[in-house]
Amino acid sequence: MASPGYCLDFEKPLVELERQIEEIKKFAAEKNIDMSEEIRRLQEKADQIKQEIYSNLTTWQRIQIARHPKRPTLLDYVGMIFTDFTELHGDRLFRDDPAMVGGLAYLDGRPVTVIGQQKGRDTKENLQRNFGMPHPEGYRKALRLMEQAAKFGRPIISLVDVVGAYPGIEAEERGQGEAVARGIREMAALGTPIVVVITGEGGSGGALAIGVGDRILMLENAYYSVISPEGCASILWKDASRAPEAAEALRLTGKDLMEFGIVDEVIREPMGGAHKDPKAMAETLKEALIRNLLPLLDQDKEALLTARYDKFRKMGAFIEG
Amino acid sequence: MLKDLFKTKPKYITVRPPQELGTRQEPAEKRDIPDGLWVKCDRCNQIVYHKELSKNLNVCPKCDYHFRIGAKERIDSLLDEGSFHEINSGLTSTNPLNFPEYESKTKKSQKATGLTEGVITGTGTIEGQPLVCAVIDFGFMGGSMGSVVGEKITRAIEYATEKGLPFVCISSGGGGARMHEGILSLMQMAKTCMALNRLAAAGGLYISVLTDPTMGGIYASFASQGDIILAEPGALIGFAGPRVIQQTIRQTLPPGFQTSEFVLEHGMIDQIVHRKNLRATLGFFLKFHAREDKGGQAIG
Numbered sequence: 001m002a003s004p005g006y007c008l009d010f011e012k013p014l015v016e017l018e019r020q021i022e023e024i025k026k027f028a029a030e031k032n033i034d035m036s037e038e039i040r041r042l043q044e045k046a047d048q049i050k051q052e053i054y055s056n057l058t059t060w061q062r063i064q065i066a067r068h069p070k071r072p073t074l075l076d077y078v079g080m081i082f083t084d085f086t087e088l089h090g091d092r093l094f095r096d097d098p099a100m101v102g103g104l105a106y107l108d109g110r111p112v113t114v115i116g117q118q119k120g121r122d123t124k125e126n127l128q129r130n131f132g133m134p135h136p137e138g139y140r141k142a143l144r145l146m147e148q149a150a151k152f153g154r155p156i157i158s159l160v161d162v163v164g165a166y167p168g169i170e171a172e173e174r175g176q177g178e179a180v181a182r183g184i185r186e187m188a189a190l191g192t193p194i195v196v197v198i199t200g201e202g203g204s205g206g207a208l209a210i211g212v213g214d215r216i217l218m219l220e221n222a223y224y225s226v227i228s229p230e231g232c233a234s235i236l237w238k239d240a241s242r243a244p245e246a247a248e249a250l251r252l253t254g255k256d257l258m259e260f261g262i263v264d265e266v267i268r269e270p271m272g273g274a275h276k277d278p279k280a281m282a283e284t285l286k287e288a289l290i291r292n293l294l295p296l297l298d299q300d301k302e303a304l305l306t307a308r309y310d311k312f313r314k315m316g317a318f319i320e321g
Numbered sequence: 322m323l324k325d326l327f328k329t330k331p332k333y334i335t336v337r338p339p340q341e342l343g344t345r346q347e348p349a350e351k352r353d354i355p356d357g358l359w360v361k362c363d364r365c366n367q368i369v370y371h372k373e374l375s376k377n378l379n380v381c382p383k384c385d386y387h388f389r390i391g392a393k394e395r396i397d398s399l400l401d402e403g404s405f406h407e408i409n410s411g412l413t414s415t416n417p418l419n420f421p422e423y424e425s426k427t428k429k430s431q432k433a434t435g436l437t438e439g440v441i442t443g444t445g446t447i448e449g450q451p452l453v454c455a456v457i458d459f460g461f462m463g464g465s466m467g468s469v470v471g472e473k474i475t476r477a478i479e480y481a482t483e484k485g486l487p488f489v490c491i492s493s494g495g496g497g498a499r500m501h502e503g504i505l506s507l508m509q510m511a512k513t514c515m516a517l518n519r520l521a522a523a524g525g526l527y528i529s530v531l532t533d534p535t536m537g538g539i540y541a542s543f544a545s546q547g548d549i550i551l552a553e554p555g556a557l558i559g560f561a562g563p564r565v566i567q568q569t570i571r572q573t574l575p576p577g578f579q580t581s582e583f584v585l586e587h588g589m590i591d592q593i594v595h596r597k598n599l600r601a602t603l604g605f606f607l608k609f610h611a612r613e614d615k616g617g618q619a620i621g
Contacts (some may be wrong), residue, residue: 026456114344134442167561167569173587174578177560185514204498204507205541212511225501226507226538230564236421250503251418260417262504309515313475315508316468321411 008064011272014053017046029149054271057221059253060244063229065273066200067163067222072278073132074101074159077199080282081289082107082114091140095176098167099130100138102145102211107157108290112180113149115142115210116159116199133166136179139209144184150190155293158196158210163228165206183209188312191305192297195289197267199274202252214308215292216262218254219285220269224262225252262315265292362386364555378596387553387596389533391434392441392458395491399600400454404445410477412469414502423501429442429459438469439494442477444486448604450611453481456491457539459532466498466539471509474543478516478527483564487526487607492544495557497537510542526610528603529592531558531581549606550590552581553599559584 007015021042028035057065064069078085082105089096102115117134120126134142138189142158149156165176187194187210194213202224218224227235229247230238236249251257254266267288270277295305360369365384378398379388385530390398396405416423431437439461444453455477457464466474474490481488498506520527529547531540534557541560552558559579567574577583581593595603 087332113612165560167566169566169570169572169574169578172559172561172566175545175587175589177540178545178589180560181510181543181545184511184542185518185546185599188511188515189518205510208507208510223502226498226503232500249418249420250500252503257504260505262508309519312508312511312515315512316472316505317417317502318468318472319413319415321413
């Protein structure tokens with residue numbers, strides 16, 4: 001069910017019908033009348049509408065789902081997928097960035113390091129977490145924890161969900177560009193398996209800075225793009241409201257990225273999106289993480305790094321004349 | 322003589338101040354150095370005779386403002402005469418996303434710059450020291466990085482690694498990663514950085530020279546990763562474009578924000594080098610790191 005008070009525009013017919021069904025059920029119970037036939041009929045119709053809406057999602061609708069305020073965050077997944085999660089803080093240079101979370105945990109009994117951006121689950125938390133947009137110290141913390149993982153031979157699970165690395169004065173003063181580049185560069189060289197999942201928003205350099213790995217997965221409604229659709233639309237047409245068009249042009253869904261050879265697997269979400277059934281989503285994601293990680297554990301370090309290099313080395317499209 | 326000056330209507334160009342540029346979008350695609358006789362310096366507003374400006378490496382003789390220059394001019398001004406040998410010149414873009422107006426944009430840039438794509442790569446010498454270089458041209462879609470720019474830079478780095486040569490990259494890119502190739506452009510950041518790892522592991526020297534503007538995905542990948550990072554005075558350098566930052570924080574940006582001087586003060590680069598000293602400075606660093614086994618060997 002859509003959470004009360006928040007539903008996406010395209011979901012309105014469904015939400016309206018579901019509200020009617022609830023009312024009829026309530027009415028039937030109160031008056032003690034059998035309306036099961038009526039309810040069954042409406043429920044069938046609701047299911048049909050649901051199918052229609054969710055099996056034909058446009059790119060823009062997927063982006064709205066990826067940005068849904070109720071979409072599970074890193075810490076939600078951590079609680080459902082891993083055990084004994086212990087958060088580790090700080091970049092040892094400047095401060096602890098609450099927009100980036102990292103720590104130790106067991107995945108199916110195996111010690112791993114988990115990192116990812118952390119969006120807030122309400123306004124207050126979003127202010128504290130800077131809407132999940134890390135400063136350079138966030139990226140440097142993530143890198144510190146990943147280097148630690150490599151030292152102790154632990155695999156790294158990176159869950160990416162970020163609209164972009166924070167664009168601000170202090171972020172520039174402390175070298176946001178350098179922090180992003182350093183993250184990319186060092187991840188490429190870490191001698192331990194890395195599984196990356198784009199769980200929501202894959203916002204450009206701010207995503208890639210923790211997005212280099214041996215397996216790159218994406219949730220069904222996640223997107224991964226060089227620029228936000230709004231930014232793209234305002235450059236192309238000087239009109240940010242044409243973001244839905246720009247979103248189509250950018251080819252940023254999991255399906256597109258599979259075609260471009262960027263992503264290895266797209267993970268199915270519960271109908272309507274991860275937030276409709278976080279538990280089921282977490283179960284599917286856990287299975288995918290384990291299945292993708294296991295074959296990497298058998299590889300020796302050199303083979304792993306060579307394969308990682310080759311994976312990214314062939315990305316791109318050009319004509320050799 | 323004096324009369325002659327007034328016979329033709331003087332032609333001016335306007336060069337926009339760096340503060341307006343450097344956001345993700347590629348700014349107006351025109352050559353910043355004009356064909357007209359006279360040039361109005363955008364910083365000091367003085368009128369400068371074009372020939373005098375050229376002779377001065379396109380630096381305003383009155384106020385030292387560094388005009389943007391194209392990749393070819395850059396190579397001519399830095400490398401030993403006749404030493405440059407281009408590699409991988411045949412790579413051109415496709416339109417993998419079928420992105421609106423992409424082909425017409427690249428065609429326009431090709432016409433404006435005389436280049437096939439946004440970067441020239443090759444081998445040559447500076448003060449007798451051999452090197453592999455990559456020079457990004459701002460005039461080609463704002464110096465943005467798509468698949469071809471990423472591939473050519475990666476190949477240049479790999480060539481330097483293989484031959485034991487130093488790699489020098491002259492960056493200029495207001496657009497960062499080129500949006501017209503979407504995710505493929507973003508991945509060039511990873512590709513180039515990974516090649517740098519191999520160069521570093523082989524003990525190869527990498528000097529990154531930042532010129533106006535070096536932003537976004539260019540700065541947030543190979544450009545910020547030099548063993549030695551130099552910048553021309555007054556260049557716009559940073560991650561997010563000033564306009565994006567301003568829209569996000571809704572405050573006026575401090576004067577001098579994201580300039581070469583700003584990034585030097587904040588510890589992001591090693592030196593600011595005036596264009597007239599760039600060749601000698603690069604020569605010094607190359608000679609200082611010259612490897613006995615490779616120094617002075619013939620390249621081709």
